[in-house]
Amino acid sequence: MLTGGVFPARTPRNALIRYVLAITLTLIVLLVCHSLNPFVGDNVTFIALTPVVAFVAWYWGLGESLLTVLLALGGTMYWPIPQHSLSVPSLAQSAGALAFIFTSAVIVALGEARRRENEKLRNAQGELESRVQERTAELDSANQKLRRLTSRLLELQDEERRRIARELHDSIGQMLAAVSMNLSAARADIDRLTKTTATLTDSEDLVQQMCKEVRTISHLLHPPLLDEAGLASALPWYTEGFARRSKINVNLDCPDDFGRIPREMETAVFRLVQECLTNIHRHSGSPTAKIRLHRSNHEVVIQVEDKGQGIPSEKLGSMTSAGTPGVGITGMKERVRQLGGTLEISSDHSGTKIVARLPISETSSNEDLSSTQDASSSAAA
Ligand SMILES: Nc1ncnc2c1ncn2[C@@H]1O[C@H](COP(=O)(O)OP(=O)(O)OP(=O)(O)O)[C@@H](O)[C@H]1O
Ligand SMILES: [Mg+2]
Structure with a gap:
């Protein structure tokens, strides 16, 4: 091997x-x-x-x-x-x-x-x-x-x-x-x-x-401004709002130094202007409304005017007589009467004009005015 x-x-x-x-x-x-x-x-x-x-x-x-x-x-x-x-x-x-x-x-x-x-x-x-x-x-x-x-x-x-x-x-x-x-x-x-x-x-x-x-x-x-600042402030506030809502051109003529008047009278004037403007909006068809407010020593004059169709003659007739067709004008008359004033209504096809005159007694005026001022100052506080 x-x-x-x-x-x-x-x-x-x-x-x-x-x-x-x-x-x-x-x-x-x-x-x-x-x-x-x-x-x-x-x-x-x-x-x-x-x-x-x-x-x-x-x-x-x-x-x-x-x-x-x-x-x-x-x-x-x-x-x-x-x-x-x-x-x-x-x-x-x-x-x-x-x-x-x-x-x-x-x-x-x-x-x-x-x-x-x-x-x-x-x-x-x-x-x-x-x-x-x-x-x-x-x-x-x-x-x-x-x-x-x-x-x-x-x-x-x-x-x-x-x-x-x-x-x-x-x-x-x-x-x-x-x-x-x-x-x-x-x-x-x-x-x-x-x-x-x-x-x-x-x-x-x-x-x-x-x-x-x-x-x-x-x-x-009841506008708070009415009690606090009087008509000179409350009326412009109200008329501006009314004009804005109703699209009616409202012309307010109220002097800045209008001052204060007794509370019932301020309320009556405000309600009267409210009702007049409401009626103008509802019944007159007027595009404008004019409010004039002035005072003297012994009275306050409120004048509301429109350029509408006027109050129908039958209603105007009943207003001058005893009865009135609506509550609005009846209420105005009543307020004016309570304050001792007068209410004039004139109306035709060219428009309607309402004038209210409210007397101011010197004594009551001073008392009411002072109480109004007290109320407004307390309200302001
Ligand atoms: N500025 C105006 N222009 C035309 N018509 C008016 C005017 N104001 C009032 N009238 C007529 O007078 C009527 C009576 O008015 P009034 O204010 O007393 O009642 P009203 O407005 O109908 O109802 P309300 O009781 O709600 O006020 C009205 O129905 C209307 O026909
Ligand atoms: Mg009315």
Whole structure:
């Protein structure tokens, strides 16, 4: 059995086989040389055995080489024994033997050196191969670990993705579904609230209008300004509002120094102007109205005039007689009568003119005036 390596290509692994082969090879050469001995001589045997020694020394080892040399030396010099009779070798034979020994020694030394070098190289190669195998094993192990790690990573990644998916579905998904439902409910609420808001806005407007109306009605029923500041302030406030609402151009002529008059008289004058303007708006069709207010030491004169269609003659006739058709003019007459004054109504197709005269008695005037001023000052406070 020969090795298949690079260095000892012809080296059997078993030492016994090598020894047997070395002996066999030597004996074959000796046998051949002995057969040819009569023709070639002894020294040729040494020469023929030298390659055998070289071969064995080169390829097989020191023991095999030495055995080959000894066997070749003995076989050449003493075989067959009867021929040489173990006699002392001749000089030529000794010289050939010495040359063979020397040559074989050199060859064996070289072969041993080469064999040792080969051994070193073989050992180095073996070590290198074992290192390579170790590294390969380590690399395989690392690769397996890497594959296991990669596999584990993929498993973890899948698990993590499953967990996130489950969380997304169970947690955020449910919350989103709830938010979606809330949004739907809110949308429905908003739809309802939109209608409700419109209703509320409408109601709010109505309430604000009602507040204004109530305030206006309240002020019209009894203007605070009348008690606080008198006719000079209350009449401009009222006529401006009336003109704005009725679109009738109202011309008020009331002196700034009109001053205060007794409270009942101020109230009567204010109510009289209110009723006259209301009648102008309702019955006259006049685009304008003119109010003139002046006072003297002994009376207050109120004059309200329009350029409307006038009071129908039958109603005007009944006014001058005992009865009157409406409450308005009857009330005016009554107020004026209570204050001791007079009321004149003149009307034709070009308009109507009402003049009221209210006397101011000096005593009552002073008393009422002082009480009015007290009231206004207390109201102002
Ligand atoms: N400025 C005016 N121009 C034309 N007609 C008038 C004028 N003032 C009053 N009249 C007529 O005189 C009538 C009586 O007026 P009066 O104020 O007494 O009653 P009214 O205005 O009809 O009702 P109310 O009792 O609400 O005042 C009115 O119905 C109207 O026909
Ligand atoms: Mg009236």
